[in-house]
Amino acid sequence: MLGLAELTDAWAHGWSLSRDTTPPIAITDGLKIDIDPTRNIARYILKPYDWQRAAVLGRELTTPGTEIKIVGATDSLREALKSDWTMYDEHHLMTVPFTRGVAETPPSCSAQIVNDGGALLGMICDSNGDIVSRARLAASGRYGVIDRVRTRAADQRRGMGRTVMTMLGNRALDEGLATGLLSATTEGRRLYSALGWKIRGELAGAFRST
Structure with a gap:
């Protein structure tokens, strides 16, 4: 688990550099990257398998285009979120x-x-x-x-x-x-x-x- 948390953090920081966004900032149980600050759109990268936190954010975040990323099964994230969230195709950290x-x-x-x-x-x-x-x-x-x-x-x-x-x-x-x-x-x-x-x-x- 610790290894996956380290990989997730490193990937998030590298992704933000590659995509020329603002650097990730620490939030409760994860990171936040502002993708489009003018429209209040952000990407939230959560600790691996923290479905409870994903469910909480799924209720709290209301801006269309806001993203959640988490290490774990796509089906599990789908179950944690409400119906007004759309799943991305599954990816794999390698x-x-x-x-x-x-x-x-x-x-x-x-x-x-x-x-x-x-x-x-x-x-x-x-x-x-x-x-x-x-x-x-x-x-x-x-x-x-x-x-x-x-x-x-x-x-x-x-x-x-x-x-x-x-x-x-x-x-x-x-x-x-x-x-x-x-x-x-x-x-x-x-x-x-x-x-x-x-x-x-x-x-x-x-x-x-x-």
């Missing part, structure tokens, strides 16, 4: 020890990593300069949080995602980061599992729909 690898870029493409605010943006571009695949790396303590992994539809299943992840893993080691951390969709976890990432827990999420 980790991997960073190891150095060879990032193989196709001859027609170029690869680079650039500073992009609070995160590093790794990308592969085609001969026209269009982005083929990309991902972001944000430092959160000893963790390197990977976020926004995307590959152009026409170039999927060509190893582009693997190359970008390897690039960022190598850079993470250069930055002194020991462990990779990310939130994966059910589809995305197949790629990450093939790269050695391990599932640490399901990450359930919901947003206030009305």
